[in-house]
Amino acid sequence: MAASESLEQNVNTYSRPSALRITDLRIACLVGLPMPCTIIRLDTNQGICGYGEVRDGASKTYALLLKSRIIGENPCNVDKVFRKIKQFGYHARQAGGVCGIEMALMDLAGKAYGVPAYQLAGGKFRDKILCYADTPSRKDPAEMGKMLRRRMEQGFKFLKMDVGIDLIADVPGAISAPPEMIATHHIMHPFTGIQITNKGIDKLVEYVGTVRDIIGYEVPLAADHFGHINLESCIRLGRALDQFTLAWYEDMIPWQFTDQYVRLSHAVTTPICTGEDIYLKEGFKDLIEQRAVSLIHPDLATSGGILETKRIGDYAQEHGIGMAMHMAGSPVAALASVHCAAATDNFLALENHSVDIPRWNDLIEGLPKPLIRDGYMPVPETPGLGFTDVCLDVFQEFCDPDHPVCFGPTEAWDREKSHDRLWS
Numbered sequence: 001m002a003a004s005e006s007l008e009q010n011v012n013t014y015s016r017p018s019a020l021r022i023t024d025l026r027i028a029c030l031v032g033l034p035m036p037c038t039i040i041r042l043d044t045n046q047g048i049c050g051y052g053e054v055r056d057g058a059s060k061t062y063a064l065l066l067k068s069r070i071i072g073e074n075p076c077n078v079d080k081v082f083r084k085i086k087q088f089g090y091h092a093r094q095a096g097g098v099c100g101i102e103m104a105l106m107d108l109a110g111k112a113y114g115v116p117a118y119q120l121a122g123g124k125f126r127d128k129i130l131c132y133a134d135t136p137s138r139k140d141p142a143e144m145g146k147m148l149r150r151r152m153e154q155g156f157k158f159l160k161m162d163v164g165i166d167l168i169a170d171v172p173g174a175i176s177a178p179p180e181m182i183a184t185h186h187i188m189h190p191f192t193g194i195q196i197t198n199k200g201i202d203k204l205v206e207y208v209g210t211v212r213d214i215i216g217y218e219v220p221l222a223a224d225h226f227g228h229i230n231l232e233s234c235i236r237l238g239r240a241l242d243q244f245t246l247a248w249y250e251d252m253i254p255w256q257f258t259d260q261y262v263r264l265s266h267a268v269t270t271p272i273c274t275g276e277d278i279y280l281k282e283g284f285k286d287l288i289e290q291r292a293v294s295l296i297h298p299d300l301a302t303s304g305g306i307l308e309t310k311r312i313g314d315y316a317q318e319h320g321i322g323m324a325m326h327m328a329g330s331p332v333a334a335l336a337s338v339h340c341a342a343a344t345d346n347f348l349a350l351e352n353h354s355v356d357i358p359r360w361n362d363l364i365e366g367l368p369k370p371l372i373r374d375g376y377m378p379v380p381e382t383p384g385l386g387f388t389d390v391c392l393d394v395f396q397e398f399c400d401p402d403h404p405v406c407f408g409p410t411e412a413w414d415r416e417k418s419h420d421r422l423w424s
Contacts, residue, residue: 017076017112021045025067025101025413027060028390028406030330030398033360034353037329038063038096039390041407042075042104048111050075051390052103053333055301058096060403062088066097067413069420075108078120078307086304087422092277095302102305103336103385110384117336117385121310121343128376129341132158132222132324132349139167141207145214148221151355155374158220158349160250161211163204163241165196165227174200181228189228189253190260196233201240208244220247220349222273231260238268248273248295248324261292273297276326280304281312288319295348299326301333306340313344322346328353331364331371335385342379350377362394 024043030036035056040063042050054063066085073081082102089095106117118124133156138144148159168174169182177194181187196204208223215221223246226234234252241249248271253260255274265272271294278284279302287293296316300309313323323346327337334352341347352372354360361369366388371377380386395406 017109018074019046020048020074020076020108020112022070022073022075024410025063025070026407026410027054027063028395029060029400029403030395031400032398033330033357035328036400037333038100039330039332039395040097040100040104041390042070042101042108044075044108046112048108050104050106050108050111050384051332051387052100052105052107052305052336053301053329054096054100055093055299055333056328058093058301062094062097063100064097064410064413065416066101067410068416070101071414075105076112078102078105078109081105082305082307086280087420089279089304091279091283092302095279095304099301099303099305102307103300103332106306106336106339107384114383116379116381116383117306117339118342118379121306121339124342124379125345125347126342126379128378129338129347130158130349131156131352131372131375131377132160132220133355134160134224134328134351134353135355137162137166137225141210142214144207145211148211148215152215152219154355155372156219156355157375158222158247159215160222160224160247160351162225163208163223164225165194165200165229166225167207168196168200168203171200171203173197174203185228187228190230190257192228192230194227194229194233196229196237201237204237205240205243208241208246212244217245222247222250224250226252231263234264235267238264238270242269246270250274250297251276255287258286258290258292261287262290265292265294271295273324275299275303277302280308281315284312284315288316288321291319291321293321295322295324297324297326299328300337300340301327301329306336306343309340310344313340313346317346322348324348325350327351331360331387332385332390334371334377335364335380335387338377338379339385359394359397362391363398365389365391 089098
């Protein structure tokens with residue numbers, strides 16, 4: 001048998017990968033996972049399809065406007081197509097369409113060549129991905145501790161909780177703030193004038209201490225959602241909480257202020273983490289090069305998809321910085337994250353928000369369930385992202401009532417045209 005014929009036995013040719021073309025883009029809008037999200041399906045001329053996901057809370061339009069720009073492209077040319085559309089992404093949710101399409105391209109390319117997506121990213125460093133369980137906040141620290149203890153009993157070996165001004169908002173004298181500032185979430189932290197008093201810090205120290213007494217110190221515990229407080233309050237609070245050996249302080253200040261992150265990192269002894277809203281490697285460069293954080297925390301539904309996020313992780317590793325990953329979506333985004341995490345050497349842990357949603361596991365078919373077992377997600381060895389298809393019956397259970405048709409026609413976007421070239 002010729003070498004080429006032997007190779008093609010392992011390739012899902014239909015006709016040939018070189019002749020594969022994108023023929024359609026359709027979407028399904030889901031709610032309650034626990035965040036609203038949009039699932040992308042790319043169809044092809046050879047009958048195979050690929051799935052990706054728009055970041056939780058992002059507009060479906062971010063994906064639909066790209067349809068006319070990718071129809072007719074070969075999805076196996078992942079980097080070529082990504083470079084064509086990446087100008088239509090930006091930080092936070094605005095990158096959702098670009099990143100979701102990149103996931104779907106990797107799913108399609110893997111299926112076309114009969115290999116898992118991590119192989120297209122250079123191979124894997126691990127066979128299973130450690131997941132950390134983000135747990136809804138409770139004002140009673142004993143109740144919070146018991147919830148986290150139950151997570152440990154479920155097999156989770158890494159935990160996260162919120163530690164912020166919401167926990168002490170009704171404690172007289174705990175917060176000092178200008179009128180109406182506490183109620184708003186639309187003003188960046190340095191500009192709110194909100195400060196935590198010594199009384200407020202004492203209350204949060206008591207809160208975290210109670211949680212630690214219940215769960216112990218063997219399992220890492222990260223902290224998030226501190227509130228829109230200024231840098232000085234972050235430093236005071238961080239120093240007070242350093243005694244509890246938390247895994248990291250997450251997003252204490254907006255990621256754009258690298259110099260403030262440098263000051264924060266130098267002032268406390270707990271690792272500092274940020275990055276879920278940053279788009280592309282270029283967006284991470286200042287934080288990494290100035291070593292302003294101990295961990296970067298990209299969400300690949302914002303950061304640029306699988307290949308770009310691996311590039312970000314590799315660049316962080318060159319500077320002695322690790323990578324955890326944010327993820328608050330469906331199993332589609334979760335599995336895309338798993339392949340990226342498998343292919344990235346300095347990866348630590350992947351977030352999951354859906355522990356309390358049993359039907360989350362049933363949105364896809366073709367993989368053992370539950371998807372998270374004993375605190376890990378196994379890395380699929382099956383082609384593409386690893387699942388065979390989505391389960392439309394379960395999709396309908398989560399379908400957004402305002403967009404009740406899953407993967408309905410999108411012809412209205414077929415002829416969207418624009419002069420997109422960025423140079424003259």
